[in-house]
Amino acid sequence: MDLTELIAFQTVMQEGTFARAAEKLNYAQSTITNQIKRLEKELGLTLFYRNWEATLTPAGQRFAEQVDQLIHHWRYVGDIAKQLNEEEIGTLRIGVTETWADRYLPAILYQFRQYRPKITYEITVGNSDFLQECLQQEKISLALCADSESSHDYVFEPLQQESISLIIPANHVLANTQAVTIDELLSHLLIIGQSSCKYRFQVEKAFRTYEQEPLFYTINQLSLIPLYAEQLNGIGIVPSSLSVDDTYTVLPFPSVDHHLQIGILQPRRIKYNSGMQQLFVEEVRKYFKNLRE
Known part of the structure; x- marks a missing residue:
């Protein structure tokens, strides 16, 4: 079992067919089919009924309940391996509101870069509702924005009151x-x-x-x-x-x-945060603590 097989299973489940999953992942359909076959062989289970719609078997349904956590754990292990290398490397995917992208984020990134120079960033700018959608779709891993009304899905840490x-x-x-x-x-x-x-x-x-x-x-x-x-x-x-x-x-x-409370918003369902992300969150906290002092 490897990460590509888990992602293939997750994508087939989300898209509903092997063909649409292949298109989304930019693979040939045969590649997706082979990945699912290997996964089924390793597990000793049949995960999908083979028909036009990729319908989960009862065993597939039980496995689907765990696949998100397995993928996040796999990525977490990969992050740990990177941290054991000479220098921590990787990419942080951050969402931020337009005003904070201009006023605060450059200074935060500058400070963080002083001791994590190998990390690259993918920064998404938008309003809080858009950033919450990006979190839901796993396009970003954390957001600096207003609190979510779906509080059971997210963990919010307020940093500053926005007037x-x-x-x-x-x-x-x-x-x-x-x-x-x-x-x-x-x-x-x-x-x-x-x-x-x-x-x-x-x-x-x-x-x-x-x-x-x-x-x-x-x-x-x-x-x-x-x-x-x-x-x-x-x-x-x-x-x-x-x-x-x-x-x-x-x-x-x-x-x-x-007024609005602006702060750090992260999905509650993700159990494992990368070491990079944890360090970045600490840098954000330190930055706003210094602003208040």
Whole structure:
């Protein structure tokens, strides 16, 4: 039994046919078939009924309950072997929100690189909902984002409270004010992130007690919101961690109760984290601890 056979079994189970599994893994169908045959021979079990749909046998169903853990354990053992080499090497797949990708992650990676220079990174940037989907699909192994509402599927460690800011261009009528009310915002064009952004939910919640609906222009790239606010004579609404040019007036969003917790999100089902990932998490914790001190 080896890792490729386990992954082949998992993929056939997920895709439903040998042909689709072969296509997903970029193998010939015969390769997938042979891998499953070898696995069945080693286990002494028939895992699939051989028909158009790759249906699990009762024994296959029992094996399927363990295959995710077997794959994670196999990768964990591989990570341990790498750590026993001269220097730890490998790849960390990290998800991060757009604002943190700009403001915090480069400094964290720089510090971590000082004592783990051989590690490479695959960084995925997106909003918290998107990053949670990536975790679910195992495209990334951890995310720096907001907490998941599916708390039973994930382990969340809060690091910092994220507030919400108003970004007002210099030529806007409200640019020289010290504070802005919800009533005043209802009279202006508001530039905001897409509906799947968790901070937008908090903003919309603040408007619910008013009969008049706000006029939102939605942009999925938060870093463009200040530019669009300036060009359209509007007001940007962004997470406070977004880096903004000092030509803009930055004010707190007029509702002190609307905040988000941002931190480290990892799948609960993964028992074995690589040594690299554990060390990286420690570096992230240390970075934010230093920020607070």
